[in-house]
Amino acid sequence: MTFTNPLLAAWKTGRKVIGGWQTLPGSFAAEVAGRQGLDYVCVDQQHGLIDDSTAFPMLQGITAGGGIGIVRARWNEPAAIMSALDAGAYGVIIPMIETPEDAAAAVRAFRFPPYGQRSYGPIRARDVIGSTDPREVEKVACIIMIETAEAIARLDEIVAVPGLDAVYIGPSDLALALGEKPGTTSPVLQENIDKIVDAAHRHGLAVGIHTPAGDIARGYLDQGLDFATIYSDAGLLAWAIQQQIAAVGEISAAASDQAAEPAAPSVY
Template sequence: MRANRLKELWASGKPAINGWCSMPGGFSAELMASMGWDAVTVDTQHGLIGYSEMLAMLQAVSTTPVTPLVRVSWNQPGKIMRALDAGAYGVICPMINDAVECAAFVQACRYPPEGFRSSGPTRAIVYGGPDYHAKANGEMLAIAMIETAQGLANVEAIVATPGLDGVYIGPSDLSLSIGGPPGQDSDAPALMAAFDRILAACKAAGVRIGVHTNSMAYSQKMIDRGFDLVTVGSDTRYMGAGRREASEMRAWMESR
């Protein structure tokens, strides 16, 4: 079976960098995957991406050595299994609030006897290899998002869930949930205290931890803080950066 390079990187003791795709399109996903990330996440929660578009994007990422991940829209077994059957090598699941929800998520990612994932890896067996059924449980990453006050309160129980590979912090929702403003790359003391509690719980449980960031500088700070995965850049951020150039060009034109 094709190895999960993200798992291999973590096993070697190194952190990983992740790119993020919110816009539908095979070429945009291929372009993101060609930038040198360790993983690329196709976002079907807040991204504007449907199933057929997700499939095409996973196929595009597969033209590179990058590990393909999918953030599903919710903790629903059908959505989780379809992402894995399409060839995702890891699933990021939003809004995990307690150990019961986490166990249901993890079990949807695993074939029996470790879970209840249904057999039907339509594209996954093409991407992963003919021994996919036998080895998938050991390669697919189950990553739970902690982004609510309830999830924070239950973090120690969540990370003790058998089979959980990682936790991914959604800082904007987490900040909102604990009384702060939404947004990325915040150093607010209350949010940093929440980060540190989640970090400590993950390290104690041997679970990897990632965080959504919005800049290289903040990503570097989070790696120095102990995070195993940082999302450094996204298609929408890079497109948005182009607006500045367009605005500057417009101002120059109007000043002539």
């Protein structure tokens, strides 16, 4: 059976891709995200509160919701990468890549011999992909993060490493690396984002970026990026609560007295 990875297929045809970001542990929330029609849902093991035993059922939840689950590994470590691969992730994002050697090491963790060092044991991946053929099982998106000054200095060397599929920009770390604060709108950040996009595209790689909201993501997609994350769950939850607090508005003392009689409990 020949496996087609929907992310790789979308990037190959030039279709724009949007996704969600899960930092809070729990398979049900991941399943809900998987039902929303996103192109991917990422389980964040770097900054999210998610270990391997939680990431696995979260990927199951995303699949149950009809979604495509990917993972951001905690670091560029073969064990961390291979764990996500064997759990059936369609792609793995590797943070803090700074040199071509870092990028090559990440690629080796994705590929079985003779092309890499991945150990064969695709426990869930074989069912997600529908094959035990190593060449099919390794059709997973290798996505590296460019987010440091060192990476910018060696950008062309990094994106030229064979076996990479995409670059994911971490704007907060990149801003810090450029002497700015996370959330900056400084032109220097945009200049370096443009530099990353240009270099990656020249080497046939898709480029994505992390954003907190759909309107910001749309702006980057319109600039020529190929994919964007449109929310992170913890931030989205806090924002939604604040929206409801604002909707209630000021509560006067008189209104509070009138509301003293408890309402009927919700059936939910």
